[in-house]
Amino acid sequence: MVLSCTDVRKTFGSHVVLDGLTLDVGEHEVVALIGASGSGKSTLLRCVNLLAEIDDGVIRLDGEDITDPRVDPDSVRQKIGLVFQSYNLFPHMTVLDNITLAPVRVHKRPAAEARDQAMEWLNRVGLADKAGSYPDNLSGGQQQRVAIVRALVNSPRLLLLDEVTSALDPELVGEVLTMIRELKGEGMTMVLATHEMGFARQVADRVAFLDKGRVLEQGPPSQVLGDPVEPRTRQFLARIIEAGRL
Amino acid sequence: MSPSQYEPSAIQQGRITFRRRKAVRSVLLAALSTAIVGTLLGVLVTGAPGWDRVRQSFFDPRIAREWLPEILEGLWLNLRMLVFCALAALALGLLIAVLRTLRGPVFFPVRALATLYTYSFRGLPLIIVIYLMAFGIPGLRLEGTPSVTVLGGAAIVITYGAYLAEVFRAGIESVHPSQIAAARSLGLSYRQSMRFVVLPQAVRRVAPPLLNDTVALQKDVGLISLAGPIDAIRMAQIGVAQTANFTPYVVAGVLFVLLALPLIAVTDWVTLRAARRQNAGT
Ligand SMILES: Nc1ncnc2c1ncn2[C@@H]1O[C@H](COP(=O)(O)OP(=O)(O)OP(=O)(O)O)[C@@H](O)[C@H]1O
Ligand SMILES: [Mg+2]
Numbered sequence: 001m002v003l004s005c006t007d008v009r010k011t012f013g014s015h016v017v018l019d020g021l022t023l024d025v026g027e028h029e030v031v032a033l034i035g036a037s038g039s040g041k042s043t044l045l046r047c048v049n050l051l052a053e054i055d056d057g058v059i060r061l062d063g064e065d066i067t068d069p070r071v072d073p074d075s076v077r078q079k080i081g082l083v084f085q086s087y088n089l090f091p092h093m094t095v096l097d098n099i100t101l102a103p104v105r106v107h108k109r110p111a112a113e114a115r116d117q118a119m120e121w122l123n124r125v126g127l128a129d130k131a132g133s134y135p136d137n138l139s140g141g142q143q144q145r146v147a148i149v150r151a152l153v154n155s156p157r158l159l160l161l162d163e164v165t166s167a168l169d170p171e172l173v174g175e176v177l178t179m180i181r182e183l184k185g186e187g188m189t190m191v192l193a194t195h196e197m198g199f200a201r202q203v204a205d206r207v208a209f210l211d212k213g214r215v216l217e218q219g220p221p222s223q224v225l226g227d228p229v230e231p232r233t234r235q236f237l238a239r240i241i242e243a244g245r246l
Numbered sequence: 247m248s249p250s251q252y253e254p255s256a257i258q259q260g261r262i263t264f265r266r267r268k269a270v271r272s273v274l275l276a277a278l279s280t281a282i283v284g285t286l287l288g289v290l291v292t293g294a295p296g297w298d299r300v301r302q303s304f305f306d307p308r309i310a311r312e313w314l315p316e317i318l319e320g321l322w323l324n325l326r327m328l329v330f331c332a333l334a335a336l337a338l339g340l341l342i343a344v345l346r347t348l349r350g351p352v353f354f355p356v357r358a359l360a361t362l363y364t365y366s367f368r369g370l371p372l373i374i375v376i377y378l379m380a381f382g383i384p385g386l387r388l389e390g391t392p393s394v395t396v397l398g399g400a401a402i403v404i405t406y407g408a409y410l411a412e413v414f415r416a417g418i419e420s421v422h423p424s425q426i427a428a429a430r431s432l433g434l435s436y437r438q439s440m441r442f443v444v445l446p447q448a449v450r451r452v453a454p455p456l457l458n459d460t461v462a463l464q465k466d467v468g469l470i471s472l473a474g475p476i477d478a479i480r481m482a483q484i485g486v487a488q489t490a491n492f493t494p495y496v497v498a499g500v501l502f503v504l505l506a507l508p509l510i511a512v513t514d515w516v517t518l519r520a521a522r523r524q525n526a527g528t
Contacts, residue, residue, distance in 0.1 A: 077433045084431075101432065
């Protein structure tokens with residue numbers, strides 16, 4: 001198992017967001033997290049990346065308990081990439097500097113080498129001509145691809161993607177989806193939170209439905225999205241179909 | 247179609263002509279109204295019954311020429327003080343602002359002291375700080391007490407450091423928490439996130455008010471004359487006493503304005519650029 005969450009509990013005051021959640025992710029596996037708004041998808045990803053502290057349970061990365069307070073969170077985060085819904089690029093840095101910041105400052109790689117690697121990636125995603133631009137001058141789809149590249153240049157063991165397409169116009173979604181599908185082909189282990197059931201169906205090996213702070217139902221996309229067992233999953237999907245997002 | 251082939255349409259040409267005419271008319275109007283206001287002011291001042299006496303005791307060209315070199319010499323001290331105090335106050339302000347952001351129980355005393363400092367020194371008038379530092383500290387008769395000039399400078403640095411710390415803090419707080427989350431998620435430590443992500447954005451945002459405070463500082467540097475060092479104002483005071491004429495003060499005043507002009511111009515330019523950047527982002 002690359003990632004294994006066991007009985008994870010997370011509360012905000014009296015509000016219990018994750019209530020004994022258990023989820024495993026194997027090597028090269030792509031897991032899609034679905035669930036209503038507020039069901040805790042983002043919270044789970046933030047907990048895995050140690051941006052939020054869990055209140056109970058254990059999260060393991062490659063078997064190591066990363067929720068042990070003696071573990072250095074910075075070294076854990078270096079192995080986990082997280083891409084945010086709102087990109088969160090650094091507006092005062094060029095695209096290239098955004099991408100090379102962590103390789104140079106955290107991983108202490110020579111600047112020239114980090115640049116070459118960044119340019120290679122930008123070439124791959126068709127953004128080489130934007131290397132010197134500032135994020136404000138890029139379209140949403142371009143910014144999101146840069147954000148994904150920024151996470152990838154650290155060669156993470158695990159990539160967490162939080163609704164990476166939800167802020168994008170439909171035409172721009174395609175660019176990002178293509179990129180994620182390619183990553184899957186290369187064997188990247190990924191957990192992605194999404195409201196796009198079509199996206200989940202296309203790229204995920206497994207879909208996990210979050211409800212009341214737990215994984216209520218999980219399995220292959222065709223089963224969970226096509227023939228769900230749990231009534232609450234069915235309700236959720238029915239609402240989504242009504243909204244025209246399936 | 248290549249750009250060189252583009253010819254503005256008749257409608258666009260009409261617009262261009264109209265705008266050009268409007269611009270010419272605006273310039274003429276501005277010139278005319280300036281001339282009228284200027285003439286009125288001139289008549290009002292020079293026509294005043296006491297104008298001759300005022301001119302003699304404030305605008306005597308002979309005294310101005312005589313005292314200019316000495317006041318300039320004093321200004322050299324102001325200039326050195328300005329550069330040193332501005333840099334030191336900026337550094338102190340930044341340090342205090344960063345200390346105030348530290349979280350965790352270990353840093354409680356640091357945080358509390360930094361907060362106490364910004365609260366008290368923003369309330370304390372600069373003149374009192376200068377008196378306390380320049381006359382109080384030598385009174386202790388400690389070994390190696392620095393000169394009054396240094397102590398006066400330190401008073402300015404301490405007072406302005408408190409203001410600048412608050413400006414920096416406002417800047418730091420205006421950086422959205424998601425920026426820190428993004429930096430941390432890449433594996434950057436708290437210090438690295440501050441240094442490479444938060445502070446550069448914070449400083450850019452508060453550059454206009456920081457520079458504005460520096461302009462205020464350049465004026466207040468003159469207050470050290472109260473403690474004794476012979477700066478431009480002190481020299482002008484001596485001149486006034488010797489000549490029984492206020493012209494040296496006017497000379498010092500004009501020099502201070504000239505000294506401030508470049509700084510003010512830079513401030514305006516930075517403010518304008520910041521506003522443009524912000525508008526471009528939306
Ligand atoms: N920092 C916080 N303080 C208090 N409550 C929070 C905080 N972060 C999240 N929550 C709450 O936790 C719950 C889960 O939020 P979360 O963002 O994980 O949901 P989500 O499944 O990602 O929703 P969406 O699909 O809308 O992104 C919500 O009810 C939210 O209000
Ligand atoms: Mg979310």
